[in-house]
Amino acid sequence: MTFSQQLRANANLVEGRLQEVLGALSKTAPPRLAEAIHYAVLGGGKRFRPFLVIESAKLFGLAPDAALNAAAAIELIHCYSLVHDDLPAMDDDDLRRGQPTVHIAFDEATAILTGDALLTFAFEVIAQEETHPDPAVRCELALTLARAGGPAGMVGGQQLDLEAERWPRSDAHDLDRVREVQEKKTGALISWSAEAGAILANAPAEDRRALAAFGSLLGAAFQIADDLLDVEGAAAEVGKATGKDAAAGKATYVSALGVDGARARLQRLQQEAVSVLDRFGAQGDILRQAVAYVAERRS
Amino acid sequence: MTFSQQLRANANLVEGRLQEVLGALSKTAPPRLAEAIHYAVLGGGKRFRPFLVIESAKLFGLAPDAALNAAAAIELIHCYSLVHDDLPAMDDDDLRRGQPTVHIAFDEATAILTGDALLTFAFEVIAQEETHPDPAVRCELALTLARAGGPAGMVGGQQLDLEAERWPRSDAHDLDRVREVQEKKTGALISWSAEAGAILANAPAEDRRALAAFGSLLGAAFQIADDLLDVEGAAAEVGKATGKDAAAGKATYVSALGVDGARARLQRLQQEAVSVLDRFGAQGDILRQAVAYVAERRS
Numbered sequence: 001m002t003f004s005q006q007l008r009a010n011a012n013l014v015e016g017r018l019q020e021v022l023g024a025l026s027k028t029a030p031p032r033l034a035e036a037i038h039y040a041v042l043g044g045g046k047r048f049r050p051f052l053v054i055e056s057a058k059l060f061g062l063a064p065d066a067a068l069n070a071a072a073a074i075e076l077i078h079c080y081s082l083v084h085d086d087l088p089a090m091d092d093d094d095l096r097r098g099q100p101t102v103h104i105a106f107d108e109a110t111a112i113l114t115g116d117a118l119l120t121f122a123f124e125v126i127a128q129e130e131t132h133p134d135p136a137v138r139c140e141l142a143l144t145l146a147r148a149g150g151p152a153g154m155v156g157g158q159q160l161d162l163e164a165e166r167w168p169r170s171d172a173h174d175l176d177r178v179r180e181v182q183e184k185k186t187g188a189l190i191s192w193s194a195e196a197g198a199i200l201a202n203a204p205a206e207d208r209r210a211l212a213a214f215g216s217l218l219g220a221a222f223q224i225a226d227d228l229l230d231v232e233g234a235a236a237e238v239g240k241a242t243g244k245d246a247a248a249g250k251a252t253y254v255s256a257l258g259v260d261g262a263r264a265r266l267q268r269l270q271q272e273a274v275s276v277l278d279r280f281g282a283q284g285d286i287l288r289q290a291v292a293y294v295a296e297r298r299s
Numbered sequence: 300m301t302f303s304q305q306l307r308a309n310a311n312l313v314e315g316r317l318q319e320v321l322g323a324l325s326k327t328a329p330p331r332l333a334e335a336i337h338y339a340v341l342g343g344g345k346r347f348r349p350f351l352v353i354e355s356a357k358l359f360g361l362a363p364d365a366a367l368n369a370a371a372a373i374e375l376i377h378c379y380s381l382v383h384d385d386l387p388a389m390d391d392d393d394l395r396r397g398q399p400t401v402h403i404a405f406d407e408a409t410a411i412l413t414g415d416a417l418l419t420f421a422f423e424v425i426a427q428e429e430t431h432p433d434p435a436v437r438c439e440l441a442l443t444l445a446r447a448g449g450p451a452g453m454v455g456g457q458q459l460d461l462e463a464e465r466w467p468r469s470d471a472h473d474l475d476r477v478r479e480v481q482e483k484k485t486g487a488l489i490s491w492s493a494e495a496g497a498i499l500a501n502a503p504a505e506d507r508r509a510l511a512a513f514g515s516l517l518g519a520a521f522q523i524a525d526d527l528l529d530v531e532g533a534a535a536e537v538g539k540a541t542g543k544d545a546a547a548g549k550a551t552y553v554s555a556l557g558v559d560g561a562r563a564r565l566q567r568l569q570q571e572a573v574s575v576l577d578r579f580g581a582q583g584d585i586l587r588q589a590v591a592y593v594a595e596r597r598s
Contacts, residue, residue: 028451033458037450084415089407108388112411113458116383117450119415123422124445127438135435139426142441146423151336151416152327159332159412 003289010054010064011047014075017068018042021125029117036106036114037121041079044097048294049074049193052218055286056197056211069131070141070196073122074189077149080118081189083111085158119149132200140199148192157185164251175256182223182253183216190222191215194287210276214287217273222294224266227252231259233298270295302588309353309363310346313374316367317341320424328416335405335413336420340378343396347593348373348492351517354585355496355510368430369440369495372421373488376448379417380488382410384457418448431499439498447491456484463550474555481522481552482515489521490514493586509575513586516572521593523565526551530558532597569594 001009018041025034050071057067086093086101087108094104103111125131126142147153160181194215198208230245231254245252253262273291277284300308317340324333349370356366385392385400386407393403402410424430425441446452459480493514497507529544530553544551552561572590576583 025450029455030450030458030462032462033450033455080415084411087411089411109461110458112383112386112388113454113461115415116379116418117454119418120445120449120454123441124449127442127445135433135438139434139437139441142422142438143426146419146426150419150423151324151329151332155412155416155419156328156332159329159409162408162412163329163331 003286003293006055006286007046007048007051007293010051010071011045013054013064013068014047014050014071015042017072018075021069021072021121025121032106032110033113033117036102036110037117039105040083040102040114040118041076043099045075045079047071047075049078049189052190052193052215052287052290053196053200055290056194057200058286059197059211059280059283060201060203060207062197062201066132067197067200069125069128070200073126073131073141073145074193074196076118076122076125077145077154078189080115080122081149081154081158083118084115087111090158090162134202137199137202141196144192144195144199148188153184153188154186157181157183157188161185161250174251175253178251178253178256179220181251182220186223186226187216187219190219194218207279210279214273214276217269217276218291218294221266221269221273221291224253224262224269225295225297227254228259228262228266229298230254266295302585302592305354305585306345306347306350306592309350309370310344312353312363312367313346313349313370314341316371317374320368320371320420324420331405331409332412332416335401335409336416338404339382339401339413339417340375342398344374344378346370346374348377348488351489351492351514351586351589352495352499354589355493356499357585358496358510358579358582359500359502359506361496361500365431366496366499368424368427369499372425372430372440372444373492373495375417375421375424376444376453377488379414379421380448380453380457382417383414386410389457389461433501436498436501440495443491443494443498447487452483452487453485456480456482456487460484460549473550474552477550477552477555478519480550481519485522485525486515486518489518493517506578509578513572513575516568516575517590517593520565520568520572520590523552523561523568524594524596526553527558527561527565528597529553565594 022038022041025037029037053071053074054064054067058064082096083102085091086096087103093101095101102114122145123142126145127138131138131141149155164177164181191212192215195208195212198211227245230252253265257265270291274288277287321337321340324336328336352370352373353363353366357363381395382401384390385395386402392400394400401413421444422441425444426437430437430440448454463476463480490511491514494507494511497510526544529551552564556564569590573587576586
């Protein structure tokens with residue numbers, strides 16, 4: 001199986017679980033809210049974070065099924081963050097994956113509530129017995145997911161990102177600030193996804209730390225590739241507006257390092273991420289391919 | 300100690316715990332976000348939901364300290380819901396407890412993120428070991444809290460409430476619909492608060508069910524009293540605009556039952572709530588007083 005096929009196979013598995021857990025909502029939630037939730041979650045996406053959860057769990061001999069609730073939960077968090085990020089008061093985006101964003105397809109209040117619902121529901125999914133038979137493991141997953149997604153993690157990164165648009169031009173070139181935004185906004189959840197497999201498997205602390213570090217490096221590579229795509233990609237391929245960051249004067253790895261500097265940094269991060277996987281031998285191959293996938297993606 | 304003194308004493312305890320858990324954020328979250336979070340949480344409030352958590356735990360011999368994290372978590376959820384409810388796309392309120400709402404005091408994006416942060420952080424607090432030594436209990440608290448706060452609970456109720464403004468006039472008089480909105484929007488979290496003590500104490504299933512039922516009845520009484528206040532209260536005493544529901548054509552217990560009908564229903568709910576507490580004997584006195592407090596409050 002090629003990497004793309006494995007990514008697609010895992011995406012199919014997690015979409016199946018998402019459909020299952022969301023299916024119950026059609027009976028218990030208001031129809032319009034349930035519809036918006038389905039629209040926000042099941043409208044495509046590469047399911048890259050769930051992929052990491054499933055593959056990191058496999059490193060320790062866990063079957064995909066044993067990782068599916070955790071994988072579904074991180075995707076719910078990711079989807080909520082997109083719905084709220086797209087809101088008029090935030091990034092004000094009308095399109096996502098070529099489709100109208102939730103506040104356009106429904107309305108702004110429904111979009112706010114859809115995000116709130118998905119965020120809350122992610123913790124319902126994590127706390128369920130199906131996630132793992134040991135409640136201590138479920139609590140650890142919930143605790144670390146909340147930290148990664150909360151004010152010291154993703155939400156904090158989003159706040160910094162919005163404030164960054166108002167930074168003086170000189171700060172947009174400050175690598176430390178760009179890095180802090182990225183580590184919180186996109187890094188924390190990607191790192192959690194890689195670490196989750198070790199938590200699910202009750203893996204040794206060093207393996208867990210290694211996977212968290214791998215996820216951080218991968219997250220940074222992901223963001224640099226994204227910043228490069230914004231200046232180099234064609235809108236049609238990327239599926240959203242490009243050149244937007246520069247137009248908004250946003251602080252990115254490209255604004256801080258230039259295109260060549262960002263490309264060099266991306267290459268170094270790739271190497272570091274791959275070397276962290278040495279401890280897992282041949283079993284780490286699919287995650288090594290994930291590094292290349294992230295660095296070389298064109299959309 | 301009078302009821303008001305006990306309510307205040309419990310509020311002081313939970314505010315102390317909230318200050319502790321939020322204190323850490325000043326080091327890890329972006330300053331403006333941390334400031335908005337503190338503003339949203341520590342700007343007053345009766346802390347009625349935490350009161351219920353603490354008092355229901357006391358029924359089973361638990362000290363207040365053993366209930367404080369659960370009490371803090373429900374207040375974080377309550378505060379997030381107020382911040383998002385006040386947003387321009389939702390209820391569009393400029394004042395809350397006589398102070399500018401978060402999107403007025405800060406800005407709309409910060410208010411959205413403050414709500415997201417508080418909601419996520421509530422689950423961090425619940426999942427912490429300080430909440431309860433047994434991870435199975437922490438998972439049960441997280442699971443039930445997510446259900447009460449999510450798309451089938453509070454968020455769903457908020458969605459229905461917003462849609463209700465667009466209902467035809469005849470539906471505003473439909474008691475079943477008014478009840479469904481209320482049970483989700485305010486009832487679910489109040490019911491959880493009363494049930495939480497039984498979960499923390501690993502109490503027998505019948506006691507747990509009784510407290511959940513008590514909380515549901517109390518929540519309905521709370522909402523009817525609120526609806527009556529909206530038509531009868533003076534804005535200065537209530538601390539927010541009154542007469543707003545009727546002006547917005549909102550479906551309330553008063554629009555469905557009339558003032559006298561709502562008052563009669565409130566009295567019946569009071570009696571039912573008190574009788575559910577019979578099983579707890581004299582120990583249930585403070586919760587009996589809570590029923591009277593809710594029914595007779597003037598602000």
